[in-house]
Amino acid sequence: MADRPRRSAPARPRRPSRGSRRRPSRSALALRWVGALVLVAIAIGYVHPLRSYFEARAEVKQRSGEVERVEQANAKLQRQLDRTGTNEFVEREARRLGLVRPGERLFIVTGVDEWRQEQGRKEAPIP
Numbered sequence: 001m002a003d004r005p006r007r008s009a010p011a012r013p014r015r016p017s018r019g020s021r022r023r024p025s026r027s028a029l030a031l032r033w034v035g036a037l038v039l040v041a042i043a044i045g046y047v048h049p050l051r052s053y054f055e056a057r058a059e060v061k062q063r064s065g066e067v068e069r070v071e072q073a074n075a076k077l078q079r080q081l082d083r084t085g086t087n088e089f090v091e092r093e094a095r096r097l098g099l100v101r102p103g104e105r106l107f108i109v110t111g112v113d114e115w116r117q118e119q120g121r122k123e124a125p126i127p
Contacts, residue, residue, distance in 0.1 A: 100106045
């Protein structure tokens with residue numbers, strides 16, 4: 001091969017050093033600021049709905065606990081209502097009020113509470 005003249009590589013443009021970089025134009029800076037402000041406005045717009053959502057969620061949790069307590073109380077009252085229709089309940093309540101059946105005698109015993117307390121002291125182990 002014949003001697004050919006060598007080509008030199010194309011010259012690369014020099015990168016400016018950090019200190020000498022050009023600043024973006026005013027319109028580019030303004031566009032950046034407008035974009036940042038739009039993002040901030042969108043974020044602020046989400047604050048109220050999110051707060052309302054979390055408050056509503058907490059209230060639902062509280063109310064569901066309240067509903068559960070009311071349902072338990074309702075079940076207890078229903079059991080009591082079911083018992084009130086029985087003859088045993090009627091007789092027990094009548095005796096609690098001091099009523100007796102025909103031919104029975106009513107005896108009133110006093111001092112039962114004191115006797116129970118005294119028995120409790122006697123059965124307690126001595127340290």
